[in-house]
Amino acid sequence: QEGHIEIYEKDGTLLISQAVDFSLQGQYSLDMPQKSFKIRAKAKYGNKYFDAALFEDRPFTQYKSLVLRISGNDSAWTRLIDGFQDRLITCFNEYTDTPSTLIYQAWKPVAVYLNGTYWGHYNMRERVDRYFVAQHEGLSLEEADNMDILEASGRSVVWGSSKEYRKMIERVEESSPGTNEEDLQYILDNIDIDNYFDYMAFEMFFGNSDPGNIRFYRLKEEGAKWRWIVYDLDY
Numbered sequence: 001q002e003g004h005i006e007i008y009e010k011d012g013t014l015l016i017s018q019a020v021d022f023s024l025q026g027q028y029s030l031d032m033p034q035k036s037f038k039i040r041a042k043a044k045y046g047n048k049y050f051d052a053a054l055f056e057d058r059p060f061t062q063y064k065s066l067v068l069r070i071s072g073n074d075s076a077w078t079r080l081i082d083g084f085q086d087r088l089i090t091c092f093n094e095y096t097d098t099p100s101t102l103i104y105q106a107w108k109p110v111a112v113y114l115n116g117t118y119w120g121h122y123n124m125r126e127r128v129d130r131y132f133v134a135q136h137e138g139l140s141l142e143e144a145d146n147m148d149i150l151e152a153s154g155r156s157v158v159w160g161s162s163k164e165y166r167k168m169i170e171r172v173e174e175s176s177p178g179t180n181e182e183d184l185q186y187i188l189d190n191i192d193i194d195n196y197f198d199y200m201a202f203e204m205f206f207g208n209s210d211p212g213n214i215r216f217y218r219l220k221e222e223g224a225k226w227r228w229i230v231y232d233l234d235y
Contacts, residue, residue, distance in 0.1 A: 005039055007052070015052040019045035029072045034120060036072070038127065040065040049141065054124070055106035057090065064131040064141055068112060068122040072234035073210075082233045083107030083123050085206050089230060100198040103136040104230035128231050130159045133217050149217040158215065165218075165226065192225040199228035210235035 003022030007015045018041065024030060025038040041049050041064060050063040071079045078084075086104045093099035105125045112119040126132050134144035148160030154169065155162060168190050175183035187193070213232035218224050 002045070003039075007054070015054070016050055018047045018050070021045075025067055025069075026072065029070060029075060032070065032075055034070050034075065036070050036122075037068040038065065039068065055108055055126070058106045058126075060135050062141065063126070064144075065127040065129065067125050067127045068110070069125055071123060072232065074234040079121060080107075080109065080123070083109070083125070085233045086230060089202060100202075101192070101195045102198050102202065102228060102230050103133065105132075128158075128215060128229060133219075133229075137219060139219075146220045147217055148220070149215060151215050152212050153214075154216075160220075168226075190225055192227045195225075195227045199230065202230060206233055208233050208235065 001022055003020055004018070005020050005022075006017045009015060021040040021042050023038050025036045029036060041047050048064075050066065051061065052063075053061045054063060054066065069082075071077075071082060074081045083105075084107075086107055089100060089102065089104055105128060108124040110122050110124045112122045130144040130147055130149060131141050133147060133149060134141055139146075145159075148162070148164065149158040150156065150162050150165055151158050154165045172183075172187060175186065177184040177187055210232065213235075215229040215231045216226055217229065218226045
């Protein structure tokens with residue numbers, strides 16, 4: 001539904017004040033008294049984007065949407081484990097000669113007031129959608145439609161289509177990459193292997209046991225490969 005959002009820095013500087021689409025976000029966490037929110041800028045309200053640098057550790061000055069999360073499964077415990085583990089990837093990238101190409105959400109703890117009433121601590125995050133992928137892949141927000149984003153086993157479509165991914169999986173299941181070089185090359189041509197290995201390494205290090213919150217994508221351009229997103233480590 002339509003709402004209005006204002007975002008202030010700690011020193012009182014007003015970053016954003018505009019009409020938005022305002023809705024709840026989450027699955028099982030919606031049973032909890034405090035809810036997570038999805039906030040989207042809309043051209044019909046006069047502002048197509050949020051024009052502000054919302055996160056200190058991101059170079060972006062324009063966003064299509066953002067989320068205010070209660071930390072999902074972790075909301076009754078630390079309330080920061082997801083954001084903290086994402087920050088560990090930042091540390092890894094800064095202190096290694098081979099930084100990961102994985103994309104993951106920025107994190108900023110905030111205090112939220114709803115209709116003037118203090119509503120508690122939230123985690124402001126980038127929203128994992130096609131605009132998020134476009135920014136992290138160096139594309140403009142206007143180019144965000146040109147991709148496929150899938151979830152879990154690949155049958156759930158976040159954006160685009162699962163047709164090409166399912167076609168690839170069917171061929172891989174029928175192949176023998178361990179003994180046939182052509183079969184192995186097919187995988188290398190379609191999956192960013194280094195990106196996937198990094199994803200699996202971080203998932204194992206963090207001990208993530210939630211198989212549903214897996215997201216991956218491929219841009220619709222020549223030579224593009226499937227790549228993975230670190231997403232929702234609350235569980």
